[in-house]
Amino acid sequence: MPADRPAPYLVADRVTAGYGPVPVIRDVSLSVATGEIVAVIGPNGAGKSTLLKALVGILRVSGGSVRLGPDDVTNFAPEALAGRGVGYVPQVGDIFEPLTVHENLEMGGFLLTRAAVARRIDEVCAVFPRLGGMLRRRADKLSGGERKMLAIARVLMLDPRVLILDEPTANLSPQLADALLRERIRGLAAGGKAVLLVEQRARAAMQIADWTVVLVSGANRLEGRPAELLGRPDFEASFLGAAAGPAQGAAPARPAVP
């Protein structure tokens, strides 16, 4: 592990999880530091979304542990993790469709006091000015880009320390996707959040990520700085199913855990 990687805040250590008796991900490890963007990429079916669900308490972790700073938060309930500053934007079902934009933001700030909610809505709308103009609109009337903005704004209500995003650019045009990643998500990390990003658009995600983890068949395959990975011959191959063996490559499959 490169020495210049900052101390991690969110750590997944050999996490195993799945929906039935057969785990979808096995012994997956990664870590995200404050101010860092970590992109998790890999072919479909690799278990990327499953990993995120296990981290935010929706799926039971059957092996390994999840840590937040000094605390072990393995199998904490989703509402408990929300209270501890973990914000999660799922790929679908990311907003409350029948509620208005304003009500969605209020629900995002459910754990805040009434006064804090109002203040925080103003702050979040300063980040996403377009939302400010459509607070009374029902959320299911939003366009794809606005919808994703609302979903991100909703988790920002609690000013989380960790932001976990599942394919935020799915269903967005390439231009919108690019803008979202470069401007919004980059900015959030610069503002001091630990960002864990799952992306189908691997190349675009790697352009903004500080660290990239390639997941194949439910296991860590490769990881490293994006620029290094892109130059490696086994990187493209890992997407197209050629290289085998999780321990291959120069970078360690598992980050050293402090």
Place this chain on the structure above:
Amino acid sequence: MTAGEIYYATTLLVYAGVDAMACIALNLQFGVSGLVNFGFIIFQAAGAYAAAVMSMPPAAGTFQQYVGGWGLPFPLPWLGGAAAGGLLAIPVGLVVLRRLRTDYQAIALLVISVIANTVITNARSFLNGAAGLALVPPPLAGVINTKTIGYQWLYVALTVLGCALVFVAAQRIVYSPYGRTLRAMRERELAAGALGKNIVLLKMIMFVVGGVIAGLSGAILVGYIGVWAPDTWLYPETIVLFAALIVGGRGNNLGAVLGALLVPVAFEEATRFIPQFGPPGFIPAMQRVAIGLLIVGFLWFRPSGTLPERRRVFPKARSGGGREAPATDGLRGVPARAADGWGGPPVAPSLPRLRAENIERHFEGLRAVDGVSLDLHPGRLTGLIGPNGAGKSTLLAVLAGTLPASAGRILLDGEDITRLPAFRRAQRGLVRTFQLSSEFSQLTVLENLLVAVPGHPGDTLAGALRGRRAWWPEETRLVERARGLLERFRMTAAESQYAGNLSGGQKRLLEIMRALMLRPRVLLLDEPMAGVHPSVVDEIAAVLESLRDEGLAILMVEHELAMVDRLCDPVIVMAQGRVIGRGSMTALRGQREVVEAYIAG
């Protein structure tokens, strides 16, 4: 025994017979077919009213008002009662069973039951309103003396006879291929539909069959007690029958009879012998409370009832050689059904088995599949890969007929099948599997295979009622075929296990076997390795290889590219509804466009 005691005993026996019949009918509907008929009692009531007005004299000149009054001789009123129950089931079934979700079906039937009671109560001129019908003549009145003890026993005998007929018919249905289909529908309606079973028709038939039996039970009851009024068929009576079935055992006719004897008969009679206490009506109310608690208690602690549904175990083949001789060399060692097994040689060697030309499929303006052409050849395992949302599963569904094509042509051995529905294509040898498991959990592995085969002579109501002789030869033949597959897939040991208890990987194997039961020429597989333990993946791969080598044409959608690499040639890559590459996996890895599709997303 005194005359009083005999009268008591015969009354109890008639009630027991009537309740047993009703429970058997409810078992066919709810226990076997999964139809939650909360309006069951109205079918019994229809039979009772019909039998009453058919046997009663004309209403004119009596103190009652009612329609009919034909004074028909026995057994016509009983037959008429059965017919009335069945006829009533047709309109009710047509309203309720076609498109409502099951829990709403139940609610709708409950509502219909309550309202029907209100209507009959208020419509005095129709069936004498709230007072109900009285002085219904007993069967054979006027022919023999109905006031004797001998007549009591005769009535018991007739009831037992009716009950026995119903029991035999119900046994024949439950233990036939038709019953197997009904249970498959109960377990997973969509999957049963995908196998070409006509779900609405199956439900309608069972609704009518149950209605006929319920109507007969009502006719027998009214002939004995001589009165029938709205407050004898309030909806809680249906709940009592449900309680009986849940206590006795759903899916098991003997359980239904046992439940009838335990709950409506023994339970209600037992309270006659405890001293009266509390205000009037206290004990019956407590009985109902107990029935409610019985339902909840059994559902919680013993949901399958006292006599659970029997697991079907088929007798082993008698010939000793069949089982021991082969099975030497793993999968490929078993004598395969040679190269002609999967549809015979192609029409011409150069022609593909399946040809798709410029297939398009649009969803609300979106082109999910946009001009795809492909050929599937016998003895070839073609891979279909691509990033999420590329249109792979949609293409598969269009080829199989699960979704209609918006444009393009599909030819199976040169025959245009573009307009055929999925199950017709399956009958012609184009069979698909599904991405999600679709096993029937409460059917054994062997039954899961047998249920897939269409055209079984025992898979109709008439065939089932004719009895085993009518369908046993075909059944034996199919069991043999299924056992061959099980042996080949090394699942012989699991033959009589419930499919719900299999591992994820075994369920995928089961699904492939179920497709093979249809003797396909072309097999379409949707992610056969998804959710499968790595140790089973190799097993599935070996099976697919051997099927390919035997001449089956296979198309496989799969995410696990290492597997595609090992098994498939050629591989077709789709992105955004179009084919962006074809060839061997090695060649495709060198194509920039393919790599970009995967990495740029």
Place this chain on the structure above:
Amino acid sequence: MSIYAAAFGFGLVSAAVISIAAVGFTMQFGITNLINLAYGEVMISSAYAAYALNQAGVNIWIGLVAAAAFGAVLSFVLNRLFYAPFQRRGTSLIGLVIVALAAGLIVSNVLLAIVGPDSVSYTVADAVVIRAGGLILTWVQVVVFLVAAAAMAAVHTLLTFTRLGKAMRATAANPTLARNCGIPTGRVIDLVWVITGALCGLAGTVAAIDSASFRVSDGATYLIVILAAAVLGGAGQPYGAMLGALLIGLMTELSAAALSPQYKEVVAFAVLVAVMILRPQGLLSKIGALGQAG
């Protein structure tokens, strides 16, 4: 014509009574996805709770409040005792319907054992008749109407302006996401049962006040009318249930005036069947539509 004007007035009062009940029922369905077939029995039990107080000399309008509290407690207990355990175990929808039916049987027969099958009536202050145009209403009917209006306004306020109400709608729309927001959905659902139970108790007592007399077996009749209103409005949608109640109330009373009073429930039935035939996909189909109220 005045017979129709009078029927219109009665219809409004019926609609008021039905709307309280139907809104509670539809909220239970929309948020917890459970068809509570014991609802009518909880209504009639609450009416008897008010009756007990009324017999002891308490004013019926105070009894109304007590009945709401009784309905809230009974509904909460029913959920904790019967429904929640089966839901946690993953029982099928149809299994839950059977459990609910059994629960209703238990509630109504415990009540029957306590109070007996006979009809009773409240002691209500003398009815002053109010005439306006063709409308003829008693003072009691006017109060019943006002109680319903107040209850509807309270539901509207709850769902639109309070954090709890919004959390209920959020839970109905997307329970997983609600938990990710930090909403304690378990407690929210407990409160749903308390609030809808209070509506149920209120509705039962108001219905009993509105009718000359009532008895235990009326619970089943209530349930059918409520189902009709909820289905007509699109189940799970409180405002739809209000509209459905209005239509059912007016239709039953007007048809009673035009045809015969015996056929009140038959009209409700005809409406149900028509909805089932004409738009079966719309019937009770919008799970979680509760949030669409706003």
